[in-house]
Amino acid sequence: MSGGVDSSVAAYLIKEAGYEAIGITMQVFDHSGDTKHRFGSCCGISDYDDARMVAEKLDIPFYLLDFEKPFHDLVIENFVQEYKKGRTPIPCVHCNTHVKFRQLYNKAKELGASWVATGHYAKLEKSSDDRFHLKKALDLNKDQSYFLFGLNQEQLSHTLFPLGNLTKPEVRDIARKLSLRTAEKDESVGICFVPDKDYAKFVEKKLPDVKNTKGEIVTTDGRVITQHQGIHNFTVGQRHGLGIATGSPLYVISIDPETNRVVVGNETEVLFTGLTAQDLNWLVDPSTIPEGELSCRVRYRAADINCNIESMDSSKLKITFSKPHRAVTPGQAVVFYYKDECVGGGWIESGHFS
Amino acid sequence: MYLTTWNYYMNPIYLDYNATTPLDQVVLDGMLPFLKDGFGNPSSVHWAGRRARNALLKARESVAILFSVDSSEILFTSSGTESINLAIKGSFWANPTKRHFITTAVEHPATLEVHNWLAEQGCEVTYLSVDKSGALDLWELENSIRGDTNLISIMFSNHETGVIFPINEVCEIATRKGVTLHCDATQAVGKIGINLNYLPVDLLSLSAHKFYGPKGVGALFVRYGTNLKPLIHGGGQEKKRRGGTEPLPQIIGLGIAADVATIYQSENEDKLRELQIQLESKLEAINGVIVIGKESRRVPNTTMITINDVASESLLLNLDLQGIAVSSGAACSSGKIGPSAVLIAMGYSKEDASHALRISYGKFTTEEEIDRFVKVFCEVVGRLKKHSNFMEDLRVDFKSNNPEFIPRHSEALSRAEESPRDRGTNV
Numbered sequence: 001m002s003g004g005v006d007s008s009v010a011a012y013l014i015k016e017a018g019y020e021a022i023g024i025t026m027q028v029f030d031h032s033g034d035t036k037h038r039f040g041s042c043c044g045i046s047d048y049d050d051a052r053m054v055a056e057k058l059d060i061p062f063y064l065l066d067f068e069k070p071f072h073d074l075v076i077e078n079f080v081q082e083y084k085k086g087r088t089p090i091p092c093v094h095c096n097t098h099v100k101f102r103q104l105y106n107k108a109k110e111l112g113a114s115w116v117a118t119g120h121y122a123k124l125e126k127s128s129d130d131r132f133h134l135k136k137a138l139d140l141n142k143d144q145s146y147f148l149f150g151l152n153q154e155q156l157s158h159t160l161f162p163l164g165n166l167t168k169p170e171v172r173d174i175a176r177k178l179s180l181r182t183a184e185k186d187e188s189v190g191i192c193f194v195p196d197k198d199y200a201k202f203v204e205k206k207l208p209d210v211k212n213t214k215g216e217i218v219t220t221d222g223r224v225i226t227q228h229q230g231i232h233n234f235t236v237g238q239r240h241g242l243g244i245a246t247g248s249p250l251y252v253i254s255i256d257p258e259t260n261r262v263v264v265g266n267e268t269e270v271l272f273t274g275l276t277a278q279d280l281n282w283l284v285d286p287s288t289i290p291e292g293e294l295s296c297r298v299r300y301r302a303a304d305i306n307c308n309i310e311s312m313d314s315s316k317l318k319i320t321f322s323k324p325h326r327a328v329t330p331g332q333a334v335v336f337y338y339k340d341e342c343v344g345g346g347w348i349e350s351g352h353f354s
Numbered sequence: 355m356y357l358t359t360w361n362y363y364m365n366p367i368y369l370d371y372n373a374t375t376p377l378d379q380v381v382l383d384g385m386l387p388f389l390k391d392g393f394g395n396p397s398s399v400h401w402a403g404r405r406a407r408n409a410l411l412k413a414r415e416s417v418a419i420l421f422s423v424d425s426s427e428i429l430f431t432s433s434g435t436e437s438i439n440l441a442i443k444g445s446f447w448a449n450p451t452k453r454h455f456i457t458t459a460v461e462h463p464a465t466l467e468v469h470n471w472l473a474e475q476g477c478e479v480t481y482l483s484v485d486k487s488g489a490l491d492l493w494e495l496e497n498s499i500r501g502d503t504n505l506i507s508i509m510f511s512n513h514e515t516g517v518i519f520p521i522n523e524v525c526e527i528a529t530r531k532g533v534t535l536h537c538d539a540t541q542a543v544g545k546i547g548i549n550l551n552y553l554p555v556d557l558l559s560l561s562a563h564k565f566y567g568p569k570g571v572g573a574l575f576v577r578y579g580t581n582l583k584p585l586i587h588g589g590g591q592e593k594k595r596r597g598g599t600e601p602l603p604q605i606i607g608l609g610i611a612a613d614v615a616t617i618y619q620s621e622n623e624d625k626l627r628e629l630q631i632q633l634e635s636k637l638e639a640i641n642g643v644i645v646i647g648k649e650s651r652r653v654p655n656t657t658m659i660t661i662n663d664v665a666s667e668s669l670l671l672n673l674d675l676q677g678i679a680v681s682s683g684a685a686c687s688s689g690k691i692g693p694s695a696v697l698i699a700m701g702y703s704k705e706d707a708s709h710a711l712r713i714s715y716g717k718f719t720t721e722e723e724i725d726r727f728v729k730v731f732c733e734v735v736g737r738l739k740k741h742s743n744f745m746e747d748l749r750v751d752f753k754s755n756n757p758e759f760i761p762r763h764s765e766a767l768s769r770a771e772e773s774p775r776d777r778g779t780n781v
Contacts, residue, residue: 020362022675061362063671066691110668110738111675 003047006119086255087331097150123164149345215260237327272351280346413609434561447583452504488517516656567611571604
């Protein structure tokens with residue numbers, strides 16, 4: 001229970017379905033340094049109180065549990081290291097795969113619980129061969145299956161997503177009917193442990209040696225345009241904040257941590273035809289998916305596009321898109337879908353141009 | 355409207371008397387009139403004030419009688435924490451040139467935090483160490499005293515382990531060396547007899563809600579002749595030592611709780627001792643359980659244990675789900691459950707300190723409740739120990755978690771025509 005309306009309603013639905021529910025809020029970040037009251041950032045001190053009060057309203061036990069160390073070691077560490085390597089991470093995937101559905105599940109088992117339920121918008125179905133299938137939520141605008149691709153069958157077998165068949169307006173409606181204080185609460189946006197969205201500043205605070213690591217911004221043909229203050233300030237596809245005033249807009253095409261260079265190009269140069277991904281997790285055997293029907297998403301908010309697997313071995317995967325895609329960013333996840341089912345995903349190594 | 359009733363606890367059992375106690379019925383009955391008709395301000399000259407003032411006098415006398423001292427030596431505060439703050443800061447301000455303070459490493463956070471504050475003011479603080487049985491080194495105390503020692507602040511009994519400090523001997527040393535002595539008796543009042551006629555303690559703090567009185571009121575005993583500056587300035591109440599209109603309902607509650615303690619203290623002590631013996635013999639029979647401070651003199655209502663292989667947090671939560679309220683010894687207002695600070699100060703490892711449980715009982719605790727606690731405790735421990743044997747390795751492997759789905763390229767191509775499997779029913 002994060003203190004948001006989604007997890008509040010999820011808790012209610014679980015209880016209504018007859019499960020014995022225990023509300024847990026995970027404290028993943030130490031807020032003792034916060035002097036301002038934060039709203040909409042998820043998991044601030046007042047959010048814990050909201051979760052607590054919703055639990056009271058629903059008449060379920062509630063515990064605030066300390067997950068700071070696992071969260072730091074498994075999510076935050078990875079986050080800053082990725083930026084150092086010139087990649088753009090998605091910590092939410094690691095949080096789900098390693099903290100929410102592993103560490104939290106272990107805690108749940110200690111309390112005698114059999115499932116972990118969350119307010120994620122995703123659907124879970126079990127087929128006749130006892131395999132679990134992760135599918136997109138009914139509310140495609142809110143669908144969060146993208147962040148759940150890292151879960152394995154064992155994890156899915158003790159997970160419940162009560163909001164899979166509801167739209168966000170319906171969820172708010174339920175919250176209103178129950179007079180839950182979180183009914184009108186704003187959505188939390190962005191990464192929960194960097195509420196002011198200044199990711200570069202956060203990385204600098206954690207890794208002070210990254211600050212002011214000057215390097216060059218160059219064009220695709222090697223021409224140096226200007227200097228930058230550190231590659232962690234950039235992400236592929238970025239247009240603003242380059243500190244360059246030119247005639248046509250320039251976009252970040254790639255970032256090289258070895259030479260500490262940022263390569264920029266114009267609009268056509270930031271189109272990619274494919275990518276290489278690694279550390280894949282498959283929920284469904286990809287060879288069973290009919291030719292031409294595999295689609296992928298390279299960003300949470302990107303559209304699904306058809307793709308084809310060029311080559312695949314135990315560690316890497318190469319795919320090509322059916323049409324060029326803008327801004328394929330190393331460090332982001334590429335998640336594969338077959339119709340509405342999430343079949344797996346991996347981490348983008350690099351985008352290709354051909 | 356404000357009080358929740360839970361339906362998921364069948365028969366809740368409360369075994370956390372050291373955190374706080376329920377009100378005695380006579381205390382509640384005595385307080386109510388002052389929440390209604392007896393609303394007057396004790397400082398007023400008229401009939402409403404007089405009535406209030408007289409009640410205040412009686413309550414003060416009740417507390418004085420509990421300790422065999424004079425009424426004028428009892429000062430009312432808002433809490434044990436305020437009394438501690440007043441005793442220490444008041445001594446500091448009264449003698450600002452004496453900037454050395456002595457206390458122990460196992461004091462309540464209130465005492466420790468005030469000493470942190472003293473250090474920020476440029477004072478020097480000596481923290482006396484305590485060994486694993488909870489014993490204080492009196493030599494260390496004697497040798498720590500200097501010419502500029504302002505105050506010695508040592509608790510009567512420990513809030514986590516229940517161990518009683520040798521206050522007689524401490525008094526002897528303090529008197530001989532001429533240093534003011536403050537005792538935080540919050541966890542001892544109502545559990546053991548304290549006669550300040552025989553014990554030359556200069557300052558003693560206590561809190562009403564630890565012995566069946568209400569929250570929001572405490573007291574500080576200030577021996578006649580002890581120099582103390584006020585913490586809270588105001589309308590001259592408490593002989594100009596603590597400003598603020600006296601909260602009569604709470605103070606009356608404290609007074610009545612003191613009366614009850616005076617009359618029933620030794621009877622209660624006997625009953626609690628029996629419960630302690632019963633509980634501890636059963637707990638010690640469990641493999642891996644140790645009772646902390648067993649060899650020392652302890653208050654009769656506290657049992658602190660450490661248990662192998664099972665974390666405090668898991669114990670607390672599982673016991674709570676069965677309706678049993680206990681503590682791990684370290685209470686933090688943010689709600690996080692950490693290792694016991696007192697056990698760490700006593701020299702126990704962080705692991706042991708994270709495997710601790712404090713069970714504290716009171717005059718409403720029955721033998722049946724103790725029996726049921728032990729039964730549930732055994733069940734929980736048995737389940738958790740079995741579970742810990744199968745805990746996953748917490749080291750994370752970021753690579754793929756199901757390699758069986760990575761066939762060779764040629765196989766993948768040849769199976770491309772296969773139709774998808776049947777999507778079944780909802781979970």
